[in-house]
Amino acid sequence: MVQITFLSNGGKTVEAPVNSNLLRVSLREQGGIPFKCGGGLCGTCKCKVEAGREHTDDVKQKERRHLSAEELASGYRMACQTFVNGNVSVSW
Template sequence: MPKLNFLTSGKVFEVPENSSILRMSLRYDGDLPNRCGGGTCGSCVCKIEEGQEHTDKVKPQEQRKLGDEWLDKGYRLGCQTFINGDVTLSWDEEVTKQVKKRKLTKITAK
């Protein structure tokens, strides 16, 4: 089973394959901040420190909320991100505040 390491809270859990970061935080008390669970508020923004290759593709809702600016720095929304291997993540109150203020953007075709 994959290990999910919450650096900020110092907690590590073994979780099932294809697990949502936010759901596992809620289930095992990982302490990842959250509010809506739907990708619109930005409260569960976290930085994938290790194991980016074990996360699924960026969802349209993440693209709308985070934009390339935050995605390129390794940030994801915990409510939208699923893992299939060991992942280490962290979060920062200042980043969370900035992301929460961002308006959802329209997705443009690339």
């Protein structure tokens, strides 16, 4: 299991299986990440991985359409496209 901390939701920390989708965990555990489509089309679920970036999977092409190179370098991801393999902390 991995721990995901939703910093913008009072630091709420939940556990999820390895290779879990960040947005799906947020929805299931009431983490609070905003979203509209859930499929990488709108960019609403943009969030910043504040800690544990090394525990996320590779950036997807859909994310590159919504996030600049600078945002990606700063740790921004789209929650609907991000899978976690270790402990992370996110804000939005």
